[in-house]
Amino acid sequence: MIPLQIAALLMAGVAGTTVVLIRDPLRMTIVNTVFGLTLTILFLIFQAPDVALSMIVVGGIAYPIVLLAAISKVRDEEKGE
Amino acid sequence: MNRNVRIAVFCVAAAGLAALLVASVLDLPAFGHYQGAYGNQLLRETVAERHTTNVVTAIVFDYRGFDTLGEEFILFASVVGVTLLLRAQKDSEDDEHVLRKAPDDMTRSDAVRIGGLVAIPVLFLLGLWVVAFGLVTPGGGFQGGVLLAGAIFVVFLAASFRAYYTLTPTEWVDFAEGAGAAAFALLGLGALLAGASYLHNFLPSGIRGTLESGGSLSFLNWATALEVTAAMLVLFSEFLERYVAPVQRPLA
Numbered sequence: 001m002i003p004l005q006i007a008a009l010l011m012a013g014v015a016g017t018t019v020v021l022i023r024d025p026l027r028m029t030i031v032n033t034v035f036g037l038t039l040t041i042l043f044l045i046f047q048a049p050d051v052a053l054s055m056i057v058v059g060g061i062a063y064p065i066v067l068l069a070a071i072s073k074v075r076d077e078e079k080g081e
Numbered sequence: 082m083n084r085n086v087r088i089a090v091f092c093v094a095a096a097g098l099a100a101l102l103v104a105s106v107l108d109l110p111a112f113g114h115y116q117g118a119y120g121n122q123l124l125r126e127t128v129a130e131r132h133t134t135n136v137v138t139a140i141v142f143d144y145r146g147f148d149t150l151g152e153e154f155i156l157f158a159s160v161v162g163v164t165l166l167l168r169a170q171k172d173s174e175d176d177e178h179v180l181r182k183a184p185d186d187m188t189r190s191d192a193v194r195i196g197g198l199v200a201i202p203v204l205f206l207l208g209l210w211v212v213a214f215g216l217v218t219p220g221g222g223f224q225g226g227v228l229l230a231g232a233i234f235v236v237f238l239a240a241s242f243r244a245y246y247t248l249t250p251t252e253w254v255d256f257a258e259g260a261g262a263a264a265f266a267l268l269g270l271g272a273l274l275a276g277a278s279y280l281h282n283f284l285p286s287g288i289r290g291t292l293e294s295g296g297s298l299s300f301l302n303w304a305t306a307l308e309v310t311a312a313m314l315v316l317f318s319e320f321l322e323r324y325v326a327p328v329q330r331p332l333a
Contacts, residue, residue, distance in 0.1 A: 001112060005112070046112070049219035050135070050137040050138070050219045050220070050221065050224075052219075053211065053219055053220055053224040054223065054224050056224075057223075057224050057227035057228055057231070058227070060231075061227050061228070061230070061231040061234070061313075062227055062313065065234065065316075065317060065320070066316070066320065069320035069321070069324050070324075072324050073323075073324040
């Protein structure tokens with residue numbers, strides 16, 4: 001394994017752990033997109049550009065939007081009570 | 082169970098998982114030394130046979146087209162599920178009614194508006210490019226489709242819910258979603274008419290490394306792009322309409 005691959009793996013590991021450690025859902029969503037970016041870089045370094053593109057659109061567009069909608073829904077319900 | 086017992090149980094489980102992971106990683110073939118026969122054969126023959134320089138797309142829409150048909154309908158079914166759940170709770174409102182009730186949520190930050198105005202055409206063009214050139218360079222209908230939907234979603238961020246909702250009339254988006262999924266399945270039938278098996282490539286392979294390569298797989302690619310774009314827009318619309326639009330944005 002070349003150092004670049006090791007660095008990419010470590011970066012994804014650190015970012016993934018950070019996502020788990022954050023407790024506030026809104027911040028977690030933002031940090032999760034950064035985690036998605038580290039995974040994208042990881043896939044690119046391991047020469048899987050198609051998967052990297054999928055990761056960008058899932059991690060950067062589709063997943064955060066669904067999460068944000070869910071968070072907004074939960075906050076409204078909390079306010080209502 | 083008190084805290085110490087929980088931690089002890091976690092440590093045992095984590096050590097076991099770590100041991101299994103390390104053992105399986107050590108047993109992986111070295112990077113770049115793929116062992117399977119099927120993949121190597123595809124790598125040797127795809128470019129000569131289908132004239133597509135991106136072998137991944139050729140596998141997704143041609144050699145493994147039937148798997149992708151399944152994926153298309155997983156997406157289709159899950160979007161239909163979300164729609165059923167969220168629309169059932171509304172009192173069968175039509176688009177006009179939703180728009181009349183929509184809050185005045187025009188984005189007031191000039192920076193966001195101008196940034197969005199720049200991002201929309203860039204994202205849209207990038208999306209079209211990723212779809213169209215999916216046969217030649219990395220990309221394809223799935224990734225490009227989400228980008229196209231993302232470009233339209235930025236209209237909500239940069240302008241307003243009203244603008245987004247006017248741009249994506251429910252009946253058109255619903256129709257596009259079904260049409261994309263149906264086009265994929267019907268293109269498979271085209272192969273049957275041509276005397277081949279279902280979803281077999283039945284058009285000439287075209288010129289190597291250009292947009293005119295891949296035969297029918299390029300049409301399957303565009304059908305997927307339509308399906309994915311519309312599916313994402315349906316999801317966005319349902320979520321926005323239900324959860325986000327009723328909340329007035331704070332005045333900036």
